[in-house]
Amino acid sequence: MxxxxxxxxxxxxxxxxxxxxxxxxxxxxxxxxxxxxxxxxxxxxxxxxxxxxxxxxxxxxxxxxxxxxxxxxxxxxxxxxxxxxxxxxxxxxxxxxLSSPKVPKHLPKVLDPKEASAAMDNAKSADELHLVRDTAMLELLYATGMRVSELTGIDLHDIDSSRQTIRVLGKGNKERIVPFGDAANTALNAWLARREELAKDPDALFVGTRGKRIDQRQVRRVVEAAGEVSPHALRHSTATHLLEGGADLRVVQELLGHSSLQTTQVYTHVTSERLKKVFNQAHPRA
Known part of the structure; x- marks a missing residue:
């Protein structure tokens, strides 16, 4: 051949x-x-x-x-x-x-809750209309931990405002329902009230400057400008903050759309590292 x-x-x-x-x-x-x-x-x-x-x-x-x-x-x-x-x-x-070489696991970078909160209010948008859109995207990404590719794929009919949930299409075309809180809901409603001023696409939740479905590069630029972190780091932050707040590991797995619990378990190491850092700073005999 x-x-x-x-x-x-x-x-x-x-x-x-x-x-x-x-x-x-x-x-x-x-x-x-x-x-x-x-x-x-x-x-x-x-x-x-x-x-x-x-x-x-x-x-x-x-x-x-x-x-x-x-x-x-x-x-x-x-x-x-x-x-x-x-x-x-x-x-x-x-x-x-063939044997695969072992790749050292690096703990993901995460924002602390104050930094994440500040990033939500720090969109570097061109005008007021884009600020409303960008804030909604930031709040939704942080609230749900969804991937950028998942955010850009959301349609209007995927949103259930009464239950504050969104249907997301993840890797392998697997659907999941993810909840979002009041802050994201407020930002999302503000965007929906003004979406028609920008949108030409009848279905896409988020649209770009030309009115068509927003692409992943635009979303990444919005996140990086607001928090000086990648969207992936923002996703890591969501998972870490949930676990630190007492969320069950399997709940976080479901929320993030991980097929394996082992993938989600990396965040337990992150929270442990953060706990040790706080201990060393705060305990008089650390």
């Missing part, structure tokens, strides 16, 4: 990830980039062997690639190999025996 056929298979695999498994575009882009790089070394499925795969990863090590990059490349090769067996391209799952 030629290199052209291998490359075509890589793009077919990407479509499978997108349409069948519902992977995020970021994941698909990462897998595709890794596999196209692999195709420069392995020119056909007959060359797709464990030793060749190990040589490809060893070359990345020699280039000084980060452990996180090596881990992602390993995951890309494994996922593609498993898919290729099912498609009949490979007889055996050649990448199954």
């Amino acid at each position: 030629s290199n052209t056929q291998l490359v075509e298979a890589i793009y077919d695999f990407a479509e499978h990830q997108r349409l069948v498994l519902g992977r995020s575009e970021a994941t698909i882009k990462g897998y595709t980039s890794d596999l196209l790089d692999l195709a420069k070394t392995i020119d056909s499925f007959s060359s797709f062997t464990l030793p060749r795969l190990r040589n490809w990863l060893a070359a990345a090590v020699a280039e000084g690639k980060a452990r996180s990059t090596l881990a992602r490349r390993t995951a890309s090769a494994k996922a593609f190999s498993t898919w290729a067996v099912k498609q009949g391209y490979l007889r055996t799952d050649e990448a199954a025996k």
Whole structure:
């Protein structure tokens, strides 16, 4: 099988990830980039062997690639190999025996509650109408811990104002219902009262300057300007503040849309670190 056929298979695999498994575009882009790089070394499925795969990863090590990059490349090769067996391209799952390098876990950066509260009132908007919109986006992100991609996908009919809940479409096209509090509700109602002044899209909750559904880059700019943190850090802050306030871990898992409780458990380490910091600052014999 030629290199052209291998490359075509890589793009077919990407479509499978997108349409069948519902992977995020970021994941698909990462897998595709890794596999196209692999195709420069392995020119056909007959060359797709464990030793060749190990040589490809060893070359990345020699280039000084980060452990996180090596881990992602390993995951890309494994996922593609498993898919290729099912498609009949490979007889055996050649990448199954690859071992993933351990990536050190970094505790996520979080705002303290005062910093988060200040960020909600600190939108750097061009005018009053955009300020109303941006404040609603900030309050909703902090109230729910939802991802930016989830926020931009919300339609007007997803909102239940009487119950103060929103239907969110998360990773893998999984739906969940998330609640939001009074501060977010007030900001959201203020935006809804003025939305028609900007909106041309009949469905999208949040729209950009041209009236169409707002894109993720615009939302990221709003968050970064208001709190000097990424939207992901704001999401981390929501989870941490909930746990510090006594929320059950499984409730936080459901709210954030994590498929595994293990993913949510990283926040217990964050709260422990914050607790130790406060202890060391406050206790006379710390």
